[in-house]
Amino acid sequence: MQKEPENIIVVKDLVKKFGSFVANDHLTFEVKRGEIFGFLGANGAGKTTAIRILCGLSFPTSGELSVAGFNVYTQREKIKQNIGYMSQKFSLYDDLTTFENIRFYAAIYGLSKKEIDLRAGILMKKLDLEEARNSLIRDIPLGWKQKLAFSVAIIHDPKIVFLDEPTGGVDPITRRQFWDMIYEAARNGITVFVTTHYMDEAEYCDRLSIMVDGRIAALNTPLALREQYHAKNMNEVFLKLARVQKAAEA
């Protein structure tokens, strides 16, 4: 039996340009299977651009990429079968109910009616959303929407789930709960690729890379990074990196 590749995402020299603006400047990194990999950086650093390319939503300008063992240029549809995605706007349909949203997305991933009903039930129970089953999304609180969007993103048991700034706008407790869900997903074997601009969330990742102005300024475990930059927390690491970058540009 062939052993599955250790690196489930491989990126080499990814470049993405919008006209003359370079959003991603020769990014190179790997993501190991089952880990929680973070993409940290300020707004506009190029995180969303990169994640969209990995999801197949956008074409890279150049570079070699493979996701879940498939080539991003030629095997896009195969990739999509194996990934989940949660966008910044956690796109759920405002005018559909909780159950209807789950059913819709599950169906698109090809689950059978029986499967859909089963998983939907389990999901709503787990998220404590049973009473909101027939409520329209626009009527339920933000925290619930987030959790729901995440669960919908993994309802088909993908190998990888991409989360683009998933915790925007909620209180710290809800954010903590959300990360509990991420941990659980990782425990179940799903690789999690998450972007965020909250520095404290960096601590929750197994490994993370810090992006500054389209380039990867650092890539390691949180612990290693703190030691390397003699910082008390990730915030300091980031500030130091940003200063280094500014100095380099000057």
Next chain:
Amino acid sequence: MKRFWGFVVKEFLHIFRDYRTLLILFGMPVVQLILFGFVITNEIKDARFAVLDLSRDEVTRQITEKITSSGYFRLDRNLHTYSEIEGAFREGDIRLVVVFEPDFAQRLEREKVAHVQLIGDASDPNTASILVSYASGILNNYLFAMNSEAIPLQIHPETRMMYNQELRGVFMFVPGLMAMLLMLISALMTSLSITKEKELGTMELLLASPLRPLQIVVGKVFPYVFLAFLNACIIILLGWAVFGVPVRGSVGLLLFESFLFITVALSLGILISCITNSQQLAMMISLVALLLPTVLLSGFIFPVENMPMVLQWFCHIMPPMYFITIIKSIMLKGNGLFFVWKETLILFGFTFFFILMSIKKFSIRLS
């Protein structure tokens, strides 16, 4: 104040970067003027007709010739039997069949009376009746020439067409086009623009900012005022330059009235955006409650006087009718404020009414 202007500039930039929208907004008047000026016409030309000539003599041939050379008709085919008529109509293109009875010329000479049948395809009743009256007219003219020695008494009607000697269709359309486009830009686009912010959720952001609600609305609306006004000028200019539609009255008054109508339409657009949160809905309401009436119930294409009383009443409660009356009055008749003050006042009234309604709706929303 600086904040406000910053906001206005941002709105302008939004719109001017949206080249697709701009293209359509400015391309539309041009295309529609071309359409109305060169393409669409109520006049009849080259209508296909068929002849069933059971007589085949000099007179019937002359009459057929006269019909064909009138410019209104084009001879499609000669039929041989009565039963062919049905098929000719069914195939779709023939509008009129002219049937001459046998021995036509002889009967005309000897008995002084001959019969012609005019059969019209009345699936298009308008064209059919017009074609029949044209054909009758041609017959009458022929007869007249034939009888000219015999008839001693003549009353000659001399017709003068005022304001539009050549009966150009375009004269009707330029005012209507202005009404439609101004309504489109000022009401529809404005309501869409405001509801879009609501739909995307950014309206709340704006309301939370230091900008006052009034400033937000004015700021959003301002670029469209500019666009609409520009559009109006383009239409007038093009109409004049390409089609010779004159501006016989005061240009200043014309522009003032246009601006007034823009405000009416704007206040309508604002009112619509106050009552709905979705762009789709705003669009449908605008289309239904504004554009369709503007096109149909304003005197743009179909004269108001010809409609049933109920509909005429509808026309009178909508702004476009008054605006079109004003424009025609100023542009084509050369009238001044003296003749249009009533309608102008009504337009002012509309504006106040809509703005009042909007404010009421808005405050209800806020409380």
Next chain:
Amino acid sequence: MRTIFYIIQKEFIQVFRNKRMLPIIFVVPIVQLLILVNAATFEMKQIDMAVVDLDLTSSSRQLTSKFQGSPFYRITSAPFSYSEAFVLMQKGDVDVILQIPRGFEKDLVKEKNTQVQLIVDAINGASAGLINAYSTNIILDFNREVLIEWLNPAEMGNIRRIVTETSYWYNPKLNYTTYMVPGILVLLVTIIGLLLSGMNIVREKEIGTIEQINVTPIRKIEFIAGKLIPFWIIAMFELAFGLVIGKLLFNIPIEGSLWLIFLSAGVYLFVILGFGLLISTMTNTQQQSMLVSFFFMVVFILMSGLFTSIESMPLWAQRVDLINPLAYFIKIMRMVMLKGSSFADISKLFYSLVGYAVLIISLAIWRYRKVA
């Protein structure tokens, strides 16, 4: 394949849950139908006339009363001078001025020739033409009466007459409603199809849910089919509903086969929906999509033969009309509904529509990308 069903299901839920849109989709077209049918007429109801009678003889008064006697004319005033009458026209109070010159009767008796003036408000060219025709007819009629009164039988005997018998087929009462309703139904169904379907997809782009869909393994065709089919169904339903109303309220004829009507409608709707889809691939905001759709719609409607006839358009315009789906379908509707044309009669039009549908939907699918 099953995914299409789920997409359709979602679309229907969204449409029917939108309480405000529902009446607009279903009630408003009918209201529009009612209004349009009654408003869209070129027939003259009433012609307001001012008579400037400078002769004031029995003959001139006879001529005036002839106009008075006509149900179409309303003599609103009898000013003493032309300039007075003209002010009325400037105000818009009269459509036509009849001026009978001084010496009208005298000239008629002595020289056998005389003149009257008709001054017509020609801003509405078509109406002016009709007013002129009607007025001239009445004057000629008067002429004929004068002849009968004053000529002796011998002179009368030399005058030849052509008697015309007029008959109108397919719509003997010249019912304009009958003519307009099929076309208007097409119009309404087109509006729904084009605007709603286009805006719908763009709306998902705008609020971001389309990303969520693009990231799934769903195939382009499945997504597109799922988006178009609900609107196809709704539009077909509206057409059926409109036909029922047309029959009940206006008693429009349905001479030809209903199957043919719905078959053609089905194909036509694919063309329209394809257009909506194509436009949605070219625009990013609902505003844009609506504007572009509106633009094409207006052009297509105006050139479709609905309000003005196609044969009267210049040749180059008629060629442009070859890509106007409305022109095809309105022609089909009128031929089948009013004349009972068979499939053979409309086959050329029908196949053109089929080809058009295939072309446009393929184009739209090709343009739709799941990737930016």
